[in-house]
Amino acid sequence: MGHSENHRAHRIGWLRAAVLGANDGIVSTASLIVGVAAAESSQSNVLVAGIAGLVAGAMSMAAGEYVSVSSQSDTEQADIVRERQELAEDDEKEHSELAEIYVSRGLEPELAKQVAVQLMKKDALGAHARDELGISDTLIARPVQAALASAASFAVGAALPLLLVVLVPASVLLWTVSLSSLLFLALLGALAARAGGSPVLKSAWRVTFWGALAMGLTAGVGKLFGAVV
Incomplete structure (x- = not known):
């Protein structure tokens, strides 16, 4: 009988990058458009500002995500190299370490030793990476994938308010972009919550609140400087 349970842990990496990118794309681009529009700029100037914000934001998201996840990946690889060396130097000690981990999780000492022996016989490094270091194929850092997901999702999110321009x-324009962007954010929060298995209303409210705050502040700045200039 196959394993049919539907867990969501495998979605964490790409879901985080995609949601963060789309959320930032909507919030930053909509805020930029609202701020420039509030300064009573022409529609063509608003469009140029929005396009520039989309390109700059997508590249910034990609670069930031790549650097961040690369640092995580470097740390994981360093831990694996160290673990491989420890296995080569003192195999018996590593068996004991793994058994102690299983004891702490509730297994009887004798059974824990048997499990440690069996798992290390099949894949010693993989067993220690997973159970001692918390590194697995599902959750391992993937910098390029995270960067591409962030850039693409930012561009998609930014394109929504930009299309309205x-x-x-x-x-x-100002009120249409503001209200539509808040609707987009609420839908994004709801979809992300549903995909991740978390409360839908809480997630939708959270992203909508911060989006409204960002656009409100930017509109105020645009109005102020537009009046001064």
Whole structure:
């Protein structure tokens, strides 16, 4: 009989990068558009600012995610190299360490020793990486995948408010972008929560609140400097 339980741990890496990218794409681009529009700029200037924000933001997200996840990957690889060396130098000690981990998780000492022996016989490094270091194929850091997911999702998120600049008349642009972007954020939060198995309303409210705060502050800055300039 196959293992049919539907767990979500395998989604953590790409889901985090995709949601963070799309959320930032909507919030930053919508805020930029709202701020520039509040300064009573022309619609063409608002569009140029939005496109520049999309490109710059996507590249920034990709670079930041790549550097961050690469650092995590470097740490994981260093830990694996150290573990491989320890296995080569003192195999018996590593058996004991693994057995102690299983005892701490509730196994009887004798059974824990048997499990440690069996797992290390099959894949000693893999057993220690998983159970001692917390590193597995599912959760291992993947810098390129995270960077691409962040850049692509940012661009998709940013394209939503940017499209409104093209379609909506300048007279209603500010409020249309603001309200539509908040709706986009709520939907994104709900979808992310559903995919990750967390409460939908809580997630939707959280991203909507911070999006509204960001756009409100940016609109205020745009209005202030627009009036001064």
